[in-house]
Amino acid sequence: MRRTPRETAESARKISRRGVMLGGLQLSFAGILAARMQFMQVEQADEFRLLAEENRINLRLIPPARGQIFDRNGIIIAENAPSYRITMVREDAGDVQDVIARLSSLVELDEDELNRALAEMKRSAPFLPVTIADRVSWEDISRIAVNAPALPGITPEVGLSRHYPMTTAFAHVAGYVGPVSERDLARYEDPEPVLRIPRFQIGKVGVEAKYEEILRGRAGAKRVEVNAVGRVMRELDRREGEAGADLQLTIDGRLQDYVRARLGTESASVVVLDLEHGDVLAISSSPAYDPNKFVRGISVADYSVLRDNDRRPLASKTVQDAYPPGSTFKMVTAMAAIDAGVIGPEDTVWCPGYLEVSGRRFHCWKHAGHGHMNLETSLRESCDVYYYDLALKVGIENIAAMSRRLGLGIAHDLPMSAVTSGLIPDKAWKLRERGAGWVIGDTVNVAIGQGYVLSSPLQQAVMTARLATGRNITPRLIKSIDGIETPSQGGESLGLNENHLRQIRRAMFAVSNNRRGTGYGSRIVDEAYRMAGKSGTSQVRNISAAERARGVINNEDLPWNRRDHGLFVNFAPYDNPKIAVSVVVEHGGGGSSAAAPINRDVTLQALFNGDPPLSAYPSKDHERIKAQQERLNSERQMPKTDGNSRA
Structure with missing residues (x-):
């Protein structure tokens, strides 16, 4: 259809308007683009130069x-x-x-x-x-x-x-x-x-x-x-x-090396504390492992050998493991009783071989009994009945309070892995954790370091150090950081009666130096270095009435993992205490037979800063000790020292 001149003119005008609008839009876009380019090239030039630089330069x-x-x-x-x-x-x-x-x-x-x-x-x-x-x-x-x-x-x-x-x-x-x-x-x-x-x-x-x-x-x-x-x-x-x-x-490397060699293949632990600053002079668990293997990436086979070893070489037994302290706890019970005024040093208790409490017999380790016992003789011969009686008089709350005062039941702040707090039970603990009330039999068991009570070898050493000094000694492992000395942990006074402490120390001295003492066989004969100690044996199994009737099975006749733990603690020298030592031998049997000989050897090594003279030992032990020193020196990783006395 043919368009009229008027329609043609109208169409031309529309096209012209659209052209102008389109052109305007294009000009606007070009202007914005030019402005943006100017902003980026001038205003943001430094920023984009930095981004380009970062792409080219890596840190x-x-x-x-x-x-x-x-x-x-x-x-x-x-x-x-x-x-x-x-x-x-x-x-x-x-x-x-x-x-x-x-x-x-x-x-x-x-x-x-x-x-x-x-x-x-x-x-x-x-x-x-x-x-x-x-x-x-x-x-x-x-x-x-x-x-x-x-x-x-x-x-x-x-x-x-x-x-x-x-x-x-x-x-x-x-x-x-x-x-x-x-x-x-x-x-x-x-x-x-x-x-x-x-x-x-x-x-x-x-x-x-x-x-x-x-x-x-x-x-x-x-x-x-x-x-x-x-x-x-x-x-x-x-x-x-x-x-x-x-x-x-704070550790003495040569002493630590000696302890490692002395423990040998035993499943055991040793802690040695300096009594002036609280320094840990040695802290060793046996058996151990080679840490270099972990740095390099330990193989599955090597790790399996460590993991499956029933003597647990991966465990830091000194701080990680907690054991029933056995008779080493008797000093705590005695100190609580003396401090509470319920017994004097000469007061006696009759031991017929057991104490009957609420229709149950709590036996002494000596089946025939010890007879009349006072504080010194009971600790010297480790009479259980004496401490059963003491515990009934003083009560669990006083025993628990004294335990914590002497460093038990506390996770000491040592930079080692998995430091345990052990366990000092009381009435509130049993109600909270076991949902049951405290019974009198619980107190009797705690009195001799059995039942619920648990402590680590480190805590045992701290307890002994505090009894030896009367001060709030806390273990210190870091001596200095980049040459700057860390604070001493020698501690202030515990506020305990010094006469009471002397009575405990005198009884511990009798343990190691009286012929009837449980630690006499592992005594130090040099008067300048004599030690005061206490043995302990903690059961890991229940002994039934039937077994008692026919005779308790000797540890030697039991499988290794069912034998008692052996413990021994001491401080030395008695007249001027310098160190405290604790030893735990897992499933070693009696503390006197298994732990005391190790404790005595480590104590002398620490006091003499090397191999002590044979004259420090009983004459009957000279040949054996001489052969032992030669063997251990051949097994040590570090050369021995000249033996300058620490005392």
């Missing part, structure tokens, strides 16, 4: 050197040793399998580690180095360096790795380090970037874990220039990190 962390750990005499316990490894860059190697075959002819490669490296190589960029073998020897590194032209892409490298030169002696104290795990990272709200460095290691147990942040130090950093695919082109600058703080322990 990379440099792991700090970990602080070292020393004993009280400066002997190294944990150090940073050079560690050699072999890396490969895939693109430089060319034929990877061929290069690895040539490398294998020079050094021994672990198949599992090699397979992991090859898998990592496939996932990584071809220019990134991948570790083929770690912790190789210097001889291996030398062979690779000599044959470098035939090994394209292979580079020997050196780094630092944690090493424990005394292996088992400090395993439960220093602990060990290991690679950072997801579980480790989860403990931090905002983990430090250094924790994400590949192969970075942190403390897992012991002092290494408790002082992790102090030992770790601060990471350094370097700026490197990279190309578009991330290859490092050059290093621009570097800021070295800050090494971790060095720690000095």
Whole structure:
């Protein structure tokens, strides 16, 4: 249909308006674009220049050197040793399998580690180095360096790795380090970037874990220039990190080493405390393990051997395990009774071999009984009935209060793993934990360190130290941090009556030095070093009435894990106390036979700062002790000292 001139003119006007509008829009868009370009190129030029720079320059962390750990005499316990490894860059190697075959002819490669490296190589960029073998020897590194032209892409490298030169002696104290795990990272709200460095290691147990942040130090950093695919082109600058703080322990390394050798294969523990500052001079659990295996990544087979050992080498028995203290607890019961004024030192109790309480007989270890017993004779001969009677007079609340005053039932603040608080029961505890009321038989059992009461070897040593000094001695394991001494833990007075304490000490002296004392066989004969002690035997099984009637089975006739624990505690010298020692031998039988000989030997070693003269021992023991000293010196990891007396 033919359009009229009017319609044609109207259409032309519409097209012109639309053209103008479209042109205006295009001009506006161009203007906005120009303005935006000007803003980005002028106003934001510095910001975009920085972003471009960040794409070109990377900031990379440099792991700090970990602080070292020393004993009280400066002997190294944990150090940073050079560690050699072999890396490969895939693109430089060319034929990877061929290069690895040539490398294998020079050094021994672990198949599992090699397979992991090859898998990592496939996932990584071809220019990134991948570790083929770690912790190789210097001889291996030398062979690779000599044959470098035939090994394209292979580079020997050196780094630092944690090493424990005394292996088992400090395993439960220093602990060990290991690679950072997801579980480790989860403990931090905002983990430090250094924790994400590949192969970075942190403390897992012991002092290494408790002082992790102090030992770790601060990471350094370097700026490197990279190309578009991330290859490092050059290093621009570097800021070295800050090494971790060095720690000095209160432990005497040579004494610790002696204790390790003296315990041998026993499932046992020893704690030695200095009575001036509360310093832990030795704290050893046996058997132990080599922490270096954990640093390197322990094999499943090696870990299974440790885990399945019924003597529990992984357990830190000195602080982690709690045992019925047996007769070593009698000093607590006696001190509570004297302090409460319910008995005097010369008051006697008749022991017919048992005490009947509420229709039940509580037996003494001596079936025929001890007869009339006072404080000194009862502790000397370890009469149970005397302490049954005492407990009924003084009550559980007084016994529990005295126990805590002497350091039992308290988790002492020592930087070791899983420090136990033990257990000092009372009426409130039983109602809360067992939902039952306290009965008189519970008090009788607690009186001789049985029933619910539990204590660790460390707590036993603290108890003995406080009885020896009357002060609130607290164990100290860290002597200094980066050369700065930590506060002494010698403690203030406990506020106990000194005459009462003397009575307990005199009775402990009789245990070790009177012919009828349970510890007389392991006495020290040198008058300047004589000790005051107490034996203890804690049952791990119930003895039925039928078994008592036909005769209690000897420990030697029982399976090892059903025998009694043997304990012995002491302080020495009696006239001027310097140290307190506690020993627990798991399933060792009697405290006098199993724990006392170890305790006496450790005490003399600590007092003489080395092997004591044979004259310190009873003459009948001279030949045996001489042979023992020669054997132990051959088994020790450190040379013995000249034997300068600590006393």
